Amino acid sequence: MRITIFGASGRTGHHVVDQALAAGHHVTAIVRNTGSFADETTAPGQLSIAAADVMNPPNITPYIEGADAVVSTLGARGFPMRATTVCSDAMGSIIDAMSAAGVRRLIAMSAVDFGNAKGDGVLMRRIARPLVLGFLRGSLRDLRMMEGKMVASRLEWTVVRAPQLLNQARGHYRVAFDNHLPGAVFARRADVADCIVQQLENPVTFRQFVTVAR
Template sequence: MHFFLLGASGRTGQHVVSELLAHGHTAVALVRTSGSLTPRPGLTVVTGSPLSKSDIRSALFAAPSLSPSAAIFTLSSVRKSDSPFAAQASPPRFLADSCANLCEVLEHAGIHRVVVMSTAGVGDSWANMAWLNQVFLSWTNIKYTLEDHGILDKEIRLTKMDWTLVRAVRLKYDDQKTIVEETDVRTLGSHGKGMSLTDSVSVTSVARFLVKIAVEGLFVKSAVVVADRHG
């Protein structure tokens, strides 16, 4: 299959690229910063902004004679440092507007499948988060990312897309060179019932899951919380 990627240069997105190429798929990625992702066999990289519909349209068919079957969205909003209290660097509604632009361009092109990486705590999963996690998310600037994801979550349901929202619990970032044992994630439904304070999920596991459901057409028009099986 051929995929269109937004967020491919990010810490999760790079694993999505590797997973796709390892299974013989191809992809075209729109990246904001030239040089942030290196083209390689099977991967076409185009520089542009997800806030520009014309940039998305230009990138969509940038790979000669290949039309994407689906899109995978792993964009994340950026703070001025990794501190949870750091100010937002991304504009308000960065995720929601980027996804809205993507869905509009895809629908116009006759492409209806999109898989979006979201986060636990969005929508109906909030009530099942451990209260300490709720406090952390409410009192740090991560709340702005959560709000943006919440807007995206509500708006994508109003589109005609065959969407899936993958709500990852606390992410563990592993080095791409590290060999991580291949394992399936735990799926906890839309509500995330059974989430615990100590739950986490590796970006490698999330990337594999994103690719799997995009390829196999799973969890269409639904949200799903995911965590590593070992907690």
């Protein structure tokens, strides 16, 4: 497949790029500046790196044209309590560019609805959940608006929701649909990337929410 990845230079995005290349896919990595992304691939011809403004649909459309799928691992920087629309605005731009390019498959990384799954205990629901959601309220609101734009689109979208991300090597991880994954507290970035790559050609997850956790 030919995949365009936004947020490719981020800590999770880099894993997605590496794992997509290892699976034999051709990747166009979109970054803010090409100096932020080191080309370490040993598969010549599989990776293209381009600097583009994700907020400008005409600017990113040429890098989406001809792609089989688009992946976003974009995330807002800064204090998570602070109101932001970075991810939702970027998603609106990506959807417009995909529509112009005639590309339908879209996967985006988002955040889990912490402590709200069947099986989460009273401590998780009554104490940990309000604290975590309060601390993350700015970024979570942005991500929910992002998801809303995906749901409202006519694209074949998948939202991959993850909890607190860890910089650890790949291991065993759990996956569930519609956020029903108890104890979703941590996830390894490499595992989230693996989950994203696994869903690229999986029609079962079209227009679905997928939760991944350690």
